[in-house]
Amino acid sequence: MVGCFIVMFAKYHIKDSIKFLRKCKVKTGFSGMTGNKGSVAIRFNYEDTSFAFVNMHLESGQKQIAERLENVR
Numbered sequence: 001m002v003g004c005f006i007v008m009f010a011k012y013h014i015k016d017s018i019k020f021l022r023k024c025k026v027k028t029g030f031s032g033m034t035g036n037k038g039s040v041a042i043r044f045n046y047e048d049t050s051f052a053f054v055n056m057h058l059e060s061g062q063k064q065i066a067e068r069l070e071n072v073r
Helices: 012-017 062-072
Strands: 018-029 034-046 049-057
Touching (some): 034 062
Antiparallel strands (some): 018 034
């Protein structure tokens, strides 16, 4: 991926409360062959709460709505 970035920082004293940390990246540019479009995500549980953060760079323009929705799926 060329431009989507996600990072997580945590204070040292809470690091043992962070569980089930997962990350993912998806390339969608040029049929999934290049990293010019896509997304990165991170999810984790902190104590009893689940968090997920996503950063996306999708197709632009009003005519690409269907393509953007498909990329999100």
